[in-house]
Amino acid sequence: MLKRKIGSTAAIALLTATALAACGNNNNGGNNAASPSASGSSPAASSASATASSGSELKPVELTWYYPLNQMQPDQQKVEDAVNKIVKEKINATVKLKPVALGDYVQKMNTVLAASETFDIMWTGYLIKPEELVRKGALQPLDDLIEQYAPALKADMPQYMWDGLTVDGKIYGVANQQINGSRYGFIIQKRFADKYQLDTASIKKMEDIEPFLEKIKQGEPDIIPFNGYYNTVLHDATYWGVPGLDDHFFIKSGDPTYKLYRYPEEELNTFRLASKWYKAGYIYKDAATAKMTDYGAKGQIAVDFQNVLKPGVEAEVKGRNGGNDVVIVPISDWFTNGYSATTNLSISRTSKNPERAMMLINLMNSDAELYNLISNGIEGEHYTKSAEGFITPTADSKYRPNMDFIFGNVFNSYLKEGQPKDVWEQTKKINETAELNPVGGFKFNSEPVVTEIANLNAVWGEYKKGIQTGTLDFDKTWPGLYEKLKEAGEEKYVAEVTKQFEEYLKTSGLKKIIA
Amino acid sequence: MQQARPIPRTLIHLFFVVLSILMILPFLLVVAVSLTDEQALTQHGYQFWPSDFSLNAYRYMLDSPVILFRAYEVTLIVTVVGTIVSLLITAMTAYVVSRPDYRYNRMTTFYVFFTMLFSGGLVPSYILVTQYLHLKDSLLALILPVLLSPFNIMVMKGFLSKLPFEVIESAKIDGAREFKIFFRIILPLSTPALATMGLLIAFAYWNEWFNAMLYIDDPNKVPLQLLLVRTLNSIEFITANSDFAQQLGIDLSHFPNNSARMAIAVLAGGPMLIVFPFFQRFFVKGLTVGSLKG
Numbered sequence: 001m002l003k004r005k006i007g008s009t010a011a012i013a014l015l016t017a018t019a020l021a022a023c024g025n026n027n028n029g030g031n032n033a034a035s036p037s038a039s040g041s042s043p044a045a046s047s048a049s050a051t052a053s054s055g056s057e058l059k060p061v062e063l064t065w066y067y068p069l070n071q072m073q074p075d076q077q078k079v080e081d082a083v084n085k086i087v088k089e090k091i092n093a094t095v096k097l098k099p100v101a102l103g104d105y106v107q108k109m110n111t112v113l114a115a116s117e118t119f120d121i122m123w124t125g126y127l128i129k130p131e132e133l134v135r136k137g138a139l140q141p142l143d144d145l146i147e148q149y150a151p152a153l154k155a156d157m158p159q160y161m162w163d164g165l166t167v168d169g170k171i172y173g174v175a176n177q178q179i180n181g182s183r184y185g186f187i188i189q190k191r192f193a194d195k196y197q198l199d200t201a202s203i204k205k206m207e208d209i210e211p212f213l214e215k216i217k218q219g220e221p222d223i224i225p226f227n228g229y230y231n232t233v234l235h236d237a238t239y240w241g242v243p244g245l246d247d248h249f250f251i252k253s254g255d256p257t258y259k260l261y262r263y264p265e266e267e268l269n270t271f272r273l274a275s276k277w278y279k280a281g282y283i284y285k286d287a288a289t290a291k292m293t294d295y296g297a298k299g300q301i302a303v304d305f306q307n308v309l310k311p312g313v314e315a316e317v318k319g320r321n322g323g324n325d326v327v328i329v330p331i332s333d334w335f336t337n338g339y340s341a342t343t344n345l346s347i348s349r350t351s352k353n354p355e356r357a358m359m360l361i362n363l364m365n366s367d368a369e370l371y372n373l374i375s376n377g378i379e380g381e382h383y384t385k386s387a388e389g390f391i392t393p394t395a396d397s398k399y400r401p402n403m404d405f406i407f408g409n410v411f412n413s414y415l416k417e418g419q420p421k422d423v424w425e426q427t428k429k430i431n432e433t434a435e436l437n438p439v440g441g442f443k444f445n446s447e448p449v450v451t452e453i454a455n456l457n458a459v460w461g462e463y464k465k466g467i468q469t470g471t472l473d474f475d476k477t478w479p480g481l482y483e484k485l486k487e488a489g490e491e492k493y494v495a496e497v498t499k500q501f502e503e504y505l506k507t508s509g510l511k512k513i514i515a
Numbered sequence: 516m517q518q519a520r521p522i523p524r525t526l527i528h529l530f531f532v533v534l535s536i537l538m539i540l541p542f543l544l545v546v547a548v549s550l551t552d553e554q555a556l557t558q559h560g561y562q563f564w565p566s567d568f569s570l571n572a573y574r575y576m577l578d579s580p581v582i583l584f585r586a587y588e589v590t591l592i593v594t595v596v597g598t599i600v601s602l603l604i605t606a607m608t609a610y611v612v613s614r615p616d617y618r619y620n621r622m623t624t625f626y627v628f629f630t631m632l633f634s635g636g637l638v639p640s641y642i643l644v645t646q647y648l649h650l651k652d653s654l655l656a657l658i659l660p661v662l663l664s665p666f667n668i669m670v671m672k673g674f675l676s677k678l679p680f681e682v683i684e685s686a687k688i689d690g691a692r693e694f695k696i697f698f699r700i701i702l703p704l705s706t707p708a709l710a711t712m713g714l715l716i717a718f719a720y721w722n723e724w725f726n727a728m729l730y731i732d733d734p735n736k737v738p739l740q741l742l743l744v745r746t747l748n749s750i751e752f753i754t755a756n757s758d759f760a761q762q763l764g765i766d767l768s769h770f771p772n773n774s775a776r777m778a779i780a781v782l783a784g785g786p787m788l789i790v791f792p793f794f795q796r797f798f799v800k801g802l803t804v805g806s807l808k809g
Contacts, residue, residue: 071746071749072737074581074734076734101745102752103745103748103752104728104745107728111637112641114638114641115638115642117646294556
């Protein structure tokens with residue numbers, strides 16, 4: 001009896017102690033978060049420099065950051081050390097950089113996320129959209145963190161970009177600002193444009209380039225006149241593509257009823273044009289199977305069609321055209337679907353130090369030195385900077401990721417040789433002024449029709465290259481192809497899209513409900 | 516009958532000659548392509564005899580030899596250590612389940628066999644390796660998961676159970692303990708099986724890249740095959756997602772071209788081709804010497 005009593009008393013005492021301890025911990029945590037200056041007398045404060053006044057009170061942490069790279073860099077460790085020097089000084093943290101090969105990124109990250117591994121920052125975007133990750137519960141909302149640690153960034157970024165990263169009313173990523181708009185047209189090698197006196201001003205639509213292609217075919221037997229249409233045209237004078245679908249849904253510009261069009265004639269005409277040009281010999285006979293980039297790299301393609309003719313693109317594609325100068329001929333104005341979460345940094349749900357991770361993201365977007373270090377390497381060793389501020393990678397540079405948009409705000413990057421000086425001002429302006437797709441905010445939930453989508457993709461995968469290059473005669477192929485699409489579940493898919501699209505029109509207030 | 520004999524023999528020879536040529540040709544093509552000038556490749560396609568001989572691809576690969584040598588080192592360590600340990604454990608396990616006087620013989624066999632049909636799957640294995648065993652960025656993560664293959668155990672067991680049990684009994688009578696029986700009697704008797712197993716296991720380790728992709732982030736611990744797979748994957752990926760590449764302005768001109776890819780293949784596969792004949796000789800020898808006489 002007595003024994004028992006003692007036992008229970010002990011248990012109660014133990015419980016109370018635990019509870020008290022827990023409270024104490026909570027209090028401590030709360031204090032730390034609320035007023036970091038309270039613990040300002042830590043030894044770190046004296047050793048940190050004056051510039052890091054905010055960092056000095058922070059306890060040192062290690063952050064882990066996953067991102068994709070198209071090639072592993074031999075000098076990765078060297079750059080990581082240099083990065084850590086800056087990060088340590090600014091926010092008293094070290095960061096473990098974990099680049100993953102681009103082709104492995106999705107699989108690796110899905111495994112890491114499924115295993116609930118502890119890490120802090122990951123790149124999200126085109127390959128692995130924040131929205132799907134949020135549905136899996138992999139990311140944490142950033143609203144409060146952004147408010148507290150990155151207010152300047154919040155104000156600097158156009159609101160529609162934040163909107164693009166918002167899922168169920170919460171923000172799940174910080175966009176790496178870069179060009180956000182499209183303008184399609186032709187990239188033409190300058191030597192041919194000059195030789196055959198191409199009047200670039202006369203080219204307003206795709207068909208207008210035809211006489212020029214004919215001249216090249218006659219005059220340059222070793223040159224492939226036209227590369228082929230590998231990009232779908234998503235906006236022209238009459239149509240807007242509906243984003244997030246399979247690129248074959250359109251609405252008419254200025255149509256108040258927002259009627260959906262599937263495979264409109266205008267889209268199909270592009271393919272017809274490709275067939276015509278293929279027959280005329282403007283497109284390489286093996287274009288559907290050959291690796292056209294190889295021919296491009298040798299300067300053997302006279303005219304290419306591209307979706308994003310951004311400022312400074314001339315310098316960027318020079319290498320892809322065998323080092324020949326190019327002229328660009330846009331045949332559309334700038335337009336955008338809004339921000340479709342193309343390239344961002346997000347914070348994992350498993351992060352132990354989300355506020356420090358946010359600070360690092362903020363730093364990546366605001367500190368030009370740090371940003372350029374991680375995207376170009378160490379000055380003098382991996383690149384040289386000319387007096388005008390242009391950078392050139394050194395020969396055989398051992399750190400040259402060439403993927404600036406992975407790390408942060410591209411507007412902070414040093415100018416590359418050949419880029420116009422005001423390239424970022426121009427780009428910023430485009431981001432602000434591009435014509436916005438009226439239904440750009442539509443987000444399709446593909447879950448009810450995943451099977452159909454997979455089947456449709458399989459069918460398209462079989463035919464796509466054939467009709468984009470015109471190798472398959474479009475008018476002969478289309479009836480059979482359409483038949484196959486129908487078998488694959490075309491109708492069910494269209495019905496689901498239509499249903500969700502109608503709902504979207506109602507909820508977004510685009511379409512007035514007729515009472 | 517006697518007349519007909521020589522004809523089938525030449526036919527058989529012919530058949531195997533053709534078969535061997537079919538197997539050797541693709542590899543020769545890979546070597547040839549790796550030695551061809553890139554420009555010539557675009558113009559004439561793949562050729563058995565390089566129309567424009569060039570060592571550029573190898574120069575490109577050996578440009579940063581540190582990575583390549585590191586990768587070789589890692590692969591060699593993993594292969595050698597892995598093969599030896601794996602062989603030993605496989606043989607031990609198989610020996611135990613092959614002994615007819617082991618009472619839980621059937622149950623243990625089934626336990627091993629069961630994992631051939633059902634496995635934990637990717638995510639649980641990942642959790643086990645990274646969060647319980649803490650093997651991330653450790654070479655053990657490359658060795659342990661491949662250490663025991665149920666298939667190998669089954670093959671080995673098949674071989675061992677053919678050894679007459681009387682051998683073991685007589686050894687026992689002579690006063691040998693279990694370990695001595697295993698190391699002195701069983702292992703020497705099963706050299707042919709061990710050689711074959713060893714070869715299979717060595718190949719598995721040499722070609723292993725998936726575990727490395729999952730568990731290795733440290734660039735100094737990347738095995739050779741992962742290096743190869745990464746390069747190929749990235750190229751595939753970029754060509755398959757050209758929209759993405761264009762939109763984000765990824766410059767394709769820095770990617771290794773065709774001949775460089777073949778050069779990587781030669782560098783990654785080459786050593787195995789040299790090692791194989793040695794193994795084979797040992798293997799054939801083992802076959803003849805190891806069997807019981809009388």
